Amino acid sequence: MLTPLEVVQASAEYWVGAVRFNNALVLVAYTTLYYDYLLTFSDEVEYFWKSANLSIISVLFVVNRYLGLLGPLPLILEYFVDLPEHTYTYHQAYALASQGIVAVMLVIRTYALYNRSRRILVILLGTHVSGALVCLVAIVVNVSPVKTVTPLPFKYTACDLSLTNNQATHLVIAWGAMLWFDTTIFLLTLTQALRMRRYFPGGLLEVMLRDGTLYYGFMVAANVSNIITFMITRTNSPLKGMDTTLANVLSTTLTSRLILNLRNPELQNPRQSRENDLMSVWDSSTAAPAIATTAVTYNCIFADGETHISEVDRV
Numbered sequence: 001m002l003t004p005l006e007v008v009q010a011s012a013e014y015w016v017g018a019v020r021f022n023n024a025l026v027l028v029a030y031t032t033l034y035y036d037y038l039l040t041f042s043d044e045v046e047y048f049w050k051s052a053n054l055s056i057i058s059v060l061f062v063v064n065r066y067l068g069l070l071g072p073l074p075l076i077l078e079y080f081v082d083l084p085e086h087t088y089t090y091h092q093a094y095a096l097a098s099q100g101i102v103a104v105m106l107v108i109r110t111y112a113l114y115n116r117s118r119r120i121l122v123i124l125l126g127t128h129v130s131g132a133l134v135c136l137v138a139i140v141v142n143v144s145p146v147k148t149v150t151p152l153p154f155k156y157t158a159c160d161l162s163l164t165n166n167q168a169t170h171l172v173i174a175w176g177a178m179l180w181f182d183t184t185i186f187l188l189t190l191t192q193a194l195r196m197r198r199y200f201p202g203g204l205l206e207v208m209l210r211d212g213t214l215y216y217g218f219m220v221a222a223n224v225s226n227i228i229t230f231m232i233t234r235t236n237s238p239l240k241g242m243d244t245t246l247a248n249v250l251s252t253t254l255t256s257r258l259i260l261n262l263r264n265p266e267l268q269n270p271r272q273s274r275e276n277d278l279m280s281v282w283d284s285s286t287a288a289p290a291i292a293t294t295a296v297t298y299n300c301i302f303a304d305g306e307t308h309i310s311e312v313d314r315v
Contacts, residue, residue: 018238022161026079029246030072036253037069040260047263057108061259064101068252071098075245078161092139095248099135099178102255103128106185109258113192113208120188127184134177142170163240168230171241175230179223186216204262211261215254222247 048061071094078091107124114120143166163171193209226243233239 015238022238022242023079025242026076026245029249030076032246033068033072033249033253036257037065040256043260043264047260051263057105057259060101060105060108061256064098064105064252065256067098067101068249068256072245072249089144095244096135096139098248098252100132102251103132103181105255105259106182109208110185110188113189123184123188127181131177131181135174138170138174138177142167162236162238163230165235168233168240172227172230175223175227175247179220179227182216182219182223186212207261211258215258218250218254219247222250 044065048058075091075094107128110124111117111121143164189208189212193205193212197205197209222243226241226247229242230240
């Protein structure tokens with residue numbers, strides 16, 4: 001049987017190890033964020049700033065890109081500097097804002113891919129709104145960690161981000177709703193890309209399918225691992241939700257990549273030279289001539305942030 005001193009020592013060792021491991025994951029996440037920005041800055045200047053037209057998606061891209069870069073600065077201090085615990089409120093607000101912006105961009109991207117289909121728009125908005133409401137309710141009715149006092153047998157002066165099992169359950173529901181939304185976006189993108197790739201082999205559609213698959217794969221891995229940490233770690237542990245920061249960073253970074261890759265002609269199939277001249281599905285006003293196939297001819301127009309594909313006479 002452990003003596004009281006040994007109990008305190010074991011508890012302190014676990015707590016210190018958990019905090020250090022959590023902080024290490026945070027460092028990995030923010031290193032990835034800023035390193036990827038440096039890698040893609042030249043592409044951003046070349047394929048976005050030199051040719052960008054003012055549109056909803058261009059504004060969202062800038063907000064997502066630079067909110068993702070500047071917004072985490074207070075969060076970095078939260079992890080590595082002794083700050084008041086009410087900064088956790090900013091942490092939650094920032095996470096909701098960044099995830100909301102990403103969701104809107106994914107809705108517009110999928111809506112454009114389906115040629116402004118109202119049926120698809122209803123599915124997307126229904127999924128997005130219902131998922132957002134689930135997240136909001138799960139967070140609002142949850143007890144804030146700021147109001148929770150973790151009983152520790154030793155003095156700990158840094159910001160306490162530990163969660164109880166009940167708090168973690170509410171956050172599991174919120175992250176599950178986001179996973180449901182990502183799954184819907186991926187399935188819609190996969191279905192449309194596979195349906196149309198025989199008419200447009202390579203080029204924009206292949207880039208959208210590849211990037212959509214990679215985005216979904218990374219986000220599923222991040223979200224599922226985060227949900228698991230909420231469920232299996234012991235109550236009042238700093239390890240609950242330790243992948244939250246990494247998941248938010250991946251979401252912001254990969255969404256920026258989705259748009260930049262659509263503008264990069266080097267990533268598209270060189271056989272589709274006429275299609276590769278299109279700047280993006282978002283805000284280009286260039287119209288491609290009719291593209292002939294052995295069975296039917298299609299006209300593909302990318303204008304005002306939308307994709308229009310229609311059948312025309314044979315050529």
